Amino acid sequence: MKNVESRAAEALQSLLGQVPAISQLSVEPQLHVADETVDILVRLEAAGQQRLLACEVKSNGQPRYVRTALLQLQSYVGRKAQGAIPVLIAPYLSPNAQALCREEGVGFIDLEGNAYLSFDGIYIERQVANKPDSERRELKSLFTPKSAQVLRILLRDPSRTWRVVELAEASAVSVGHVSNVRSNLLDREWAEVAEGGLRLSKPDALLDEWAAAYRPPVGKRLNFYTTMHGGALDEAARQALHAGGNDDGQAVFASYSAAQWLAPYARTGTHYFYADTKGLERLHAALGLSAVGKGQNVVVTVPKDDGLFLDAIEPASGVICTSAVQTYLDLIVSGERGMEAADHLRRETLAWQKI
CATH class of the missing domain: 3.30.460.40 (Beta Polymerase; domain 2)
Known part of the structure; x- marks a missing residue:
C-alpha cells in the first residue's frame, strides 16, 4: 500500500504541476490516526484562492471498493475539511468506477493515466484505453470455460438468487470456483447479495464485457x-x-x-x-x-x-x-x-x- 501511496503522490505532483494556473503546489502524504484522515493532502493556489484537495488512495479500484472510499472521503470532508475537494486515487479505475466518482462529485486519478478534476476554472480530464495486466488477468479468469458455466447459469434468469452450493451443482463446477466468480462479480458490482443469495444486478454490463473479451471455444x-x-x-x-x-x-x-x-x-x-x-x-x-x-x-x-x-x-x-x-x-x-x-x-x- 505504501508503494501505491508513493506513486499516487508522484502522479498528483506530475498532473497538477502541468497546469499553469496552479501555483504554490504542495503534496503532503498523511500519517493515519484511527482512520481520522485521508492519505494525501494537496495545498495549492488557483484563481487567487488557496485550495485543499483531500485525496484517498486505494490499492483496489473495483466499484465495490470505490463506493466505500467515496463514503470515507465525503465523511472526512464533511467532518474535518469542509470546502476541500475530494479526490480518489487507485491503480486503475474502470469506466464504471469513474462514473461512480462523477456521480458523487469526486475527482479521480488512476496510475494508468485516467483523470478527472474540476474546480475554480481548472478542468482536467484524461482517458486512456489501456487496461493494466492485473485487470486483464482478472477478466480472463472470469471468462474461462469453467467460469463461463457459472455465468451462463446466472444469465438464464438474472433476477433469480442462488446459494453458492446450489449454483455449483447447477453449473457442475466446484464450490471454490463459484466463490471466486462470486467475489469477482461483487467487486465489479455486476452482482449483489440479496436475501436468497447471489443475483446479477447488472447483467448487461457483464454481457458487454464478456462479449468484448470473448474468444471462440478452443x-x-x-x-x-x-x-x-x-x-x-x-x-x-x-x-x-x-x-x-x-x-x-x-x-x-x-x-x-x-x-x-x-x-x-x-x-x-x-x-x-x-x-x-x-x-x-x-x-x-x-x-x-x-x-x-x-x-x-x-x-x-x-x-x-x-x-x-x-x-x-x-x-x-x-x-x-x-x-x-x-x-x-x-x-x-x-x-x-x-x-x-x-x-x-x-x-x-x-x-x-x-x-
Whole structure:
C-alpha cells in the first residue's frame, strides 16, 4: 500500500504541476490516526484562492471498493475539511468506477493515466484505453470455460438468487470456483447479495464485457460438405441432435444455425454445430458429411471443454441448440453480419427486466 501511496503522490505532483494556473503546489502524504484522515493532502493556489484537495488512495479500484472510499472521503470532508475537494486515487479505475466518482462529485486519478478534476476554472480530464495486466488477468479468469458455466447459469434468469452450493451443482463446477466468480462479480458490482443469495444486478454490463473479451471455444473446427439442403437437411439434423442421450454423445446447433431458432435474422448457406466425438459421428451419418478443405456448407466444432453443452436448450421439438447467451457470443465474433444478427438476438431474447 505504501508503494501505491508513493506513486499516487508522484502522479498528483506530475498532473497538477502541468497546469499553469496552479501555483504554490504542495503534496503532503498523511500519517493515519484511527482512520481520522485521508492519505494525501494537496495545498495549492488557483484563481487567487488557496485550495485543499483531500485525496484517498486505494490499492483496489473495483466499484465495490470505490463506493466505500467515496463514503470515507465525503465523511472526512464533511467532518474535518469542509470546502476541500475530494479526490480518489487507485491503480486503475474502470469506466464504471469513474462514473461512480462523477456521480458523487469526486475527482479521480488512476496510475494508468485516467483523470478527472474540476474546480475554480481548472478542468482536467484524461482517458486512456489501456487496461493494466492485473485487470486483464482478472477478466480472463472470469471468462474461462469453467467460469463461463457459472455465468451462463446466472444469465438464464438474472433476477433469480442462488446459494453458492446450489449454483455449483447447477453449473457442475466446484464450490471454490463459484466463490471466486462470486467475489469477482461483487467487486465489479455486476452482482449483489440479496436475501436468497447471489443475483446479477447488472447483467448487461457483464454481457458487454464478456462479449468484448470473448474468444471462440478452443477445439477442432471441422469443415464438411453435404448434398442435403433446405428442409431435408434441417429435419435430418434435428433427428440426429434429438436421437442421442449423454452416453451417445452430444451435438447442438450453434451460431447462425442456433439463431435461426431463437431469433431469425440472417440465414446463411452454412450450418453450424458443436459436437463431441460421438455427436460428430451421429451428424456424420445423418447428414452424409464429406470432409473438405474449402466450399464447406457444414461446420462442426468439437470443443476441448464440453461445459457449453450443459446450457443447451430446446426451443422447438427436436431442436437442440446453444443458449441465447452462447449464441450471442458466437455471433459477435463471426463478422459484420454476425454482429447484426447478434444485436437482433439480444434485443429479442436478452432484454432483461431491470432489477
